[in-house]
């Protein structure tokens with residue numbers, strides 16, 4: 001992407017009502033799962049960002065017909081065989097762009113599809129670990145060549161049932177293994193060290209897949225997955241708003257006295273509301289209520305401005321707030337007292353090294369922080385000063401930095417602001433609409 005610097009201004013307060021783009025995690029899954037459903041799926045509210053468009057292009061490249069129809073996306077699933085290709089044909093090239101979810105879920109899905117598939121990604125994705133997916137997939141008999149990172153070539157084959165542990169608390173890894181297990185020749189068990197977002201389980205169970213909780217040997221959650229390429233019902237789905245996108249506005253509203261913000265129609269799956277719970281613990285005047293349970297819990301978030309206090313973010317709540325940690329670190333900089341984020345080494349292997357990127361961001365704005373191998377210590381009580389900063393090719397760093405710029409005492413400049421298009425193309429427009437300037 002080109003790097004056109006963008007001028008950012010401080011904000012006095014945020015006021016109004018917001019509807020954020022559809023949830024990225026649910027959006028990827030809806031498209032992928034519809035691609036092997038038996039029939040026509042209709043999905044509304046898919047996020048407009050580049051990441052989910054990457055998944056759409058991937059299923060189209062696999063031969064699935066996808067079209068826009070009156071605000072919905074229609075996917076013509078032809079069952080599992082609709083994704084099969086001639087194993088003797090040259091490898092089908094699949095560009096996964098910047099998207100970890102696209103690449104990792106495709107590895108699990110294509111491991112069991114006849115054919116040869118060549119997965120690649122952009123510079124950021126090509127640095128991210130894939131061995132965490134390919135190693136446990138090998139227990140199913142998957143044949144994936146190329147090593148620890150993209151590009152990788154999948155030689156789809158018959159998979160056998162297995163009992164595997166994800167080893168890392170990652171919904172992407174778990175989902176890849178579930179997709180392989182569905183195609184295996186019997187019942188598989190997948191264990192995780194701790195609960196991660198469960199959109200895959202919810203959606204596939206709604207489509208008729210045999211997924212049931214099981215006892216994990218390691219004390220964490222586990223799932224039994226019935227194999228045999230079950231015939232799965234197509235989806236009729238409205239994707240709720242993305243809480244990870246909403247968090248930037250909610251967090252900024254909480255930190256700016258006099259703000260009053262409502263975000264409607266946003267996903268409130270408990271595995272995605274960790275940042276909201278942490279903000280409440282920091283003293284934020286924040287409420288959220290679930291108004292609908294299907295297809296996923298969703299509802300309204302209301303936030304008012306006030307003071308924030310530092311906190312410790314550790315243990316299982318880290319995974320429930322993983323994508324919001326850079327934002328929480330920015331808010332911690334202006335909170336009263338110290339904030340410690342620990343047990344978050346996963347941040348180092350996101351779209352950027354988000355521990356290093358967040359520390360650099362905070363220091364550029366004049367906040368004191370210490371980088372830990374697995375987190376950050378943020379001093380708190382900072383008066384942020386406007387500065388020039390770089391998104392480091394990471395949409396969430398671009399948006400967390402924009403929140404810092406809104407809290408700063410003078411103008412800032414962002415290089416790489418166009419990275420917001422990965423998850424939230426209208427981010428700056430929505431901010432402009434809601435922000436009252438100083």
Ligand code: S3P
Nearest residue numbers: 025101169170171172173322323
């Ligand atoms: C995601 C899972 C998380 C998250 C990512 C989306 C998903 O990644 O950080 O933004 O859709 O499953 P990991 O599975 O690597 O933790």
